[in-house]
Amino acid sequence: MEKHAILMTTGSLALSNEVKAEMQLDVDSRSLQFRLTTAFIRELILGMVDGNGTHSVVPLPGGGSYGMEAALASFVSRTDRPLVCVNGNCGEQILEIMRHRGIRARSLRTPCDRPISVNELGRCLEADPDISHVCLVHCESPTGVVNPINELVQLAKQHKVKTIVDAVNSFGALEISARRTPFDVLVTVSDKCIEAPPGISFVIASLDELESSVSDLGSLILDVRNHWRSIEKTGQWHSMPPTHVVQACKKALEVLAVEGINKRSIRYAAVSDEIVRATEKYAIPLLGPRVRSPTCVALTSHGTINSQREFDALYAHLTKYNLYIDPNLNIETCSYTIGCMGAVKPTSIYLLATAFRVFFQPVDAIRAPH
Ligand SMILES: *Cc1c(COP(=O)(O)O)cnc(C)c1O
Numbered sequence: 001m002e003k004h005a006i007l008m009t010t011g012s013l014a015l016s017n018e019v020k021a022e023m024q025l026d027v028d029s030r031s032l033q034f035r036l037t038t039a040f041i042r043e044l045i046l047g048m049v050d051g052n053g054t055h056s057v058v059p060l061p062g063g064g065s066y067g068m069e070a071a072l073a074s075f076v077s078r079t080d081r082p083l084v085c086v087n088g089n090c091g092e093q094i095l096e097i098m099r100h101r102g103i104r105a106r107s108l109r110t111p112c113d114r115p116i117s118v119n120e121l122g123r124c125l126e127a128d129p130d131i132s133h134v135c136l137v138h139c140e141s142p143t144g145v146v147n148p149i150n151e152l153v154q155l156a157k158q159h160k161v162k163t164i165v166d167a168v169n170s171f172g173a174l175e176i177s178a179r180r181t182p183f184d185v186l187v188t189v190s191d192k193c194i195e196a197p198p199g200i201s202f203v204i205a206s207l208d209e210l211e212s213s214v215s216d217l218g219s220l221i222l223d224v225r226n227h228w229r230s231i232e233k234t235g236q237w238h239s240m241p242p243t244h245v246v247q248a249c250k251k252a253l254e255v256l257a258v259e260g261i262n263k264r265s266i267r268y269a270a271v272s273d274e275i276v277r278a279t280e281k282y283a284i285p286l287l288g289p290r291v292r293s294p295t296c297v298a299l300t301s302h303g304t305i306n307s308q309r310e311f312d313a314l315y316a317h318l319t320k321y322n323l324y325i326d327p328n329l330n331i332e333t334c335s336y337t338i339g340c341m342g343a344v345k346p347t348s349i350y351l352l353a354t355a356f357r358v359f360f361q362p363v364d365a366i367r368a369p370h
Pocket of ligand 1: 011062063064065066090137138139140141166167168169189
């Protein structure tokens with residue numbers, strides 16, 4: 001039996017055995033059984049976002065970036081003038097996708113350790129009435145800062161501006177209701193807070209957007225409406241789905257439905273608190289508890305870890321314990337990120353505490369006055 005890596009990353013995550021067990025079954029992607037599995041997944045997700053009657057869930061093969069690029073390609077055209085709110089890497093990536101598609105996007109930039117300000121968005125929308133869309137990230141990586149999507153989306157709506165939300169790192173752990181937060185399009189994935197294997201992204205779009213016709217999309221495979229029409233008409237995916245992952249995802253969503261999004265949020269927050277306690281002698285959280293997502297915690301160890309090279313040493317040290325955290329230091333804040341999602345065991349946090357002590361202790365010894 002191979003040894004599992006102990007994953008404390010922000011995706012993909014440590015999975016429960018009951019979710020992994022579902023991947024033992026071979027199924028035919030066109031069978032009635034598989035089509036029912038797909039329909040069940042779409043319904044569960046739609047229910048979780050309160051989207052019944054207003055929205056529809058379109059599963060696509062691929063990770064979060066695939067889902068985001070498909071959503072942007074399908075719902076923002078070259079003549080549109082989107083505004084991208086940026087306070088982290090995922091916002092930057094949205095801007096990059098726009099550049100590749102030849103769309104002239106504006107940006108509203110905020111330092112990556114602060115949430116996007118509702119007032120500032122208001123000023124941008126007042127100042128530029130040509131803005132057609134606001135693109136936002138709910139919970140940014142690598143810092144885990146939570147943006148107030150409820151207020152931001154409502155404000156955009158008041159200005160009759162459409163909204164596209166990256167909820168890749170939050171759906172399943174933070175409540176999102178299409179009634180309270182009337183987004184036009186929202187994207188998530190199987191392998192973060194849903195706690196399923198990687199391989200599926202979900203574009204949740206309003207029926208108005210899905211039913212509107214567009215010309216000159218510039219892509220066949222990224223056309224979300226195409227996938228939606230296929231799945232609505234035949235129950236089948238437009239191109240070959242990752243069948244084993246889809247089955248595991250169904251199980252993971254059932255588990256989520258039983259646990260509830262609120263309870264999951266509380267469970268992650270407890271893991272986050274444990275990690276902070278386990279590392280507190282050597283690291284401090286970048287963000288205060290009010291703006292910090294329960295899904296991950298960004299830590300700083302000023303004095304010891306100030307460069308990627310210094311962080312590489314900690315990362316390599318942790319892998320000797322079979323522990324995996326996110327591999328990149330955020331240069332802007334000198335912070336590194338530990339994931340709190342998935343089946344994180346108390347023994348894993350204990351191991352993390354030990355590994356940190358061994359890594360940082362020699363430094364303590366040198367620094368101590370006696
Ligand atoms: C992880 C993540 C992505 C990218 O997803 P991939 O599956 O790695 O392509 C995008 N946005 C957010 C907020 C994320 O956390």
